[in-house]
Amino acid sequence: MMSRAEILKDVVADLRIASSFVTIVPVAASKPAADGSIARATWALPVAGLLVGLFGAAVFALASKLGLAPSMAALLALAATTLITGALHEDGLADTADGLGGGRTRERKLEIMRDSRIGSYGTCALILSFGLRWSALAGIANPWAVMLALCAAHAAARAGLPAFMSLVPPARRDGLASRAGAPPGRSVAIAFAVGTLTLALALGPAKALVGLVLLSLAGLGLARLAIRQIGGQTGDILGAFEQVGEILILLVAAAFLQTVGG
Structure with missing residues (x-):
């Protein structure tokens, strides 16, 4: 049986891996994949997303x-979140x-997704992504409500990634998704719980349910x-999933949080 110190050490390690994987913040020495560390640490993805939202x-x-x-x-808020994540998810959406x-x-299709150049579909997808997120945040306007919306969007959008990775097989044997492996059931459950709790606290139970259904x-x-x-x-598909989730939650927030704080 693991001691509290060992459990805490593992939790901190997972948080560092998740944060270094989805942001450019150098909180971990490396980004392990083949040893299953990323798969185990996926429960912490919504926590890392919460930090991105707060930024x-x-x-x-x-x-x-x-x-x-x-x-x-x-x-400026969108520029900040894009900067701190290194445009990782935007790149996945475009590809x-x-x-x-x-x-x-x-x-x-797989060859195109590996090409670093961006095409017409990718350009249009990025324009729509930034446009929808920008309009949602500008419409909410109130800084407190914007904080709730960003935290909910960035946490919830990443909370579904472990389940997606677990249920959908990798398209390539040599890709990042394949090397990372399938997250264990415990990581899937914890990530879902963190995302759901964040949604409920930020938007309220009824709106959180709407967000969960859409996600x-x-x-x-x-x-x-x-x-x-x-x-x-693939890793690009996961990035697209995060972007779509982020957009949906921000739109839900815009529909219900515009009057918060007057």
Whole structure:
């Protein structure tokens, strides 16, 4: 039986791995994959997302304090979250859009997704992603409500990743998704609990339920599309899943949080 010190050490290690995997913050010496460390640490992805959301919220609050309009503050908040994540998920969304939209065969789609160049589908996907998220944050406007929305979006969007990785097989044998492995059931359950709790605390139980339903439908739709077109998931597909989830939760928040704080 593990001691409390050993459990705490493992928790800190998982948090460092999750944070270093989804952000550019150098909190871990490396990014292990083949040894299963990432798969085990996936429970901490929504926690890392929560920190990303708080960073974006702090930038929005500072911009508002300096007298900038909500539209400009929203743009700066998006720039901050994109910067701290190294545009990891945006890159995945663009590659997914290019690959699934542009290739005719499975092999060609995977080849396109590995190409560092961006195409028309990827460009349009990024414009829509930034446009929808920016309009949602600008519409919410109130710094406190923006903080709730960003925390909910970044945590919940990553909370479904372990389940997606566990249920959808990797499309490649040599890709990151394959090397990382399938998260254990415990990591899937903890991530889901953290994401659900964050949603409920930020938006309230009823709105959180709406968000969970939308996230589930989006995940099922993307999983079906990925399996049908390329045979499973890749790191880019996971990035696209996070982006879609982030957009959906921000739109839900915009629909219910605009009047918070007056």
